[in-house]
Amino acid sequence: MQRRLSEARLWLFGCAALAIGLSPLAAAAQNAEPIRIGVIGEESSVAGASLTKAAAMAAEEINAHGGVNGRQIEVITYDDHSSAADAVRAFQRAVSQDKVVAVIASYISEVVLAIEPWSARLHMPFITPGAASNLISKAVHDDYDHFKYTFHGWLTSAFIAQAICDYAKEQLVGPFHLKTAVVMSEDAAWTKPLDEHYLECLPQAGLKVLDHIRFNPDTADFTPIFHQIEDQHPDVIITGISHVGVQPTVQWHDQQVPIPMVGQSSQATTSTFWKDTNGAAEGVITDTAAAADVALTPSTIPFTQTYVKKYGVTPAYDGYTSYDMVNVIAEAIERAGGSTDPDKLVTALEATDHVGTIGREQFYGRDNQFTHALKYGPGLVTTVAIQWQNGKQMCVWPPDKANAKISFPSFIKLHASAE
């Protein structure tokens, strides 16, 4: 009888001790609810795959340093197969099923423009790390209360064009005596504002625009286009290509078109481009977020090296921005006192002043026509211009970051307009 009583007491003490011992754990488990961020990319595209990988890497690093307010970040990735319809479905799933607090999505403007109204309807903060269309931020400006949840974590097409014009004026027009240009772009959502701005800023940079060619993004044979351009004898071809890249570049090289190609060629920003074109990329100049060996900020090169070690290739331009945007979201949550309430998060995001891998990132406010787009300018984000030389991307602009001189292949004949 006495033994049973003492057994019972032992049991009682044991349970009480266990309960007391476990209660802080229980409380901690409540606080340790992870912060979920949805990341929608395009796994079968070089740029789209880069953005999900970089986001995952960013989350790992933040978690290794204790997370955000003690909470871990959990990145949930989706593949939209470059389809706007699939992307919208993924977005809806991320919000209603997977209960994310923010979404980072896509580098394709058509996809981002399709998601934007859903971000508004579902009150879900949403950042694109790679799309360029002006319309993304313009929508926020024109109907702020509705679209304020959308942020544009890359430069708008207008600023990309401006960067290229600035670069052309400083590095090409003067030193190489270039006078005329032909604009050659793929017919897509992001190039409409790009080309509009090219036509404005190129003359201001000293280049007369002789012709403006927009081609079907499904074009495989660029011979007629190059012949058409060559017939007009411009000094330079200013490009706006993203969906295509390998084919026009290889054909430009094989046909020995004697005119340099400069501008935005998104595929040329990736390290696999040299192999994909079997070296035909030699001499191509493109604008990009960051270059492999150029320390735009203290975190540029460490990020690139860690990424290469982990994934075997350099990040595409939207890998840099995707990584930065995860950090931007994490900082915004901290600024909002740990709250992930959409409206508070939006206010916190608007106050972003983050030195990322591509520069100092801040968003434009309601007073600017590109509300919530990344600010462009010296001291902020300027992008860099790189030229492929001997299998490597060499930085040729801005002057303070350049590590090489411009050098064109032998079949390029400058001063074509002088002939």
Added chain:
Amino acid sequence: MRAVQILVDGFAISSLYALAAVGFTLIFGVSGVLNLAHGGIMVVAALVGWLAAGELGLGTYAGTLVGVVAGLITAYATYLIVVRPIQRSRAIRPEETEIFVLTGTLLWGIMIQVGMAYLFTDNPVTIRPLIAGVVNIFGVRTPANEIMIAALSWAAIGLLWLLVNRTRTGKALLGASMNARAVTLLGYELSQLYLVAWTIYGVLAGIAGVLLASFLGVSTTNAGQLTASAFSIVVLGGLGSVSGSLIAAYIVGYLETATAYLIAPTLRPIPSLILLVLVVYVRPQGLLGRR
């Protein structure tokens, strides 16, 4: 000047279209199969050729050969895994077999496209030109590789013609395309003839794939377009007629090139599609069609 440019540029692309279309129409003519995985087979040949030439370090020529072999293997896979089982299946009614084969090859083509995109991404790849440099043809600066491609395409088509018209197996193939039953009465094994047909097809599609990669570049997203292109050409030329496909390939190739030069590069695919609609309206059997 512009006319010469169109003549020269159009010739190479038309030759490539011809090579691809001839294989497509051969398979239809002989075994009644509309192979909608056609583009997929070409894409596999191109991607594997690029991989072998570059990554695996085999160099351009060996890489190209490996690519052709890969195309052949994929053609065999298409026949043995998709087409033949459906054709032999007792669960499908005889009059519905063709539809099932069509659907089967379509799905198989999509599987190839998505699978390849997973392995290679959808970035286009190119194979280094077999001959580097440019030549001047009547004042038009043309890559030497283009001429080589046109020559190779015609050599392949020429060999095919020799095979079909001058060898016993070839004539049996021709016979099988006219009346399969009669050919069996003559003592030929139909299943062996089909294998021969698919072998020829695989080699042609493989060559077309690697040449296309060398000339313009190929990505997994081209698969559907290549099939559609071959389909239009073959319908225009007449399903089952090899010479019809040849002529149609040049019509379509030149129409596209002329459109790109004279009207707008954006509108390139339009006229051949309009032509296809007209053909189906006015002369559904195509130019030289038999079936």
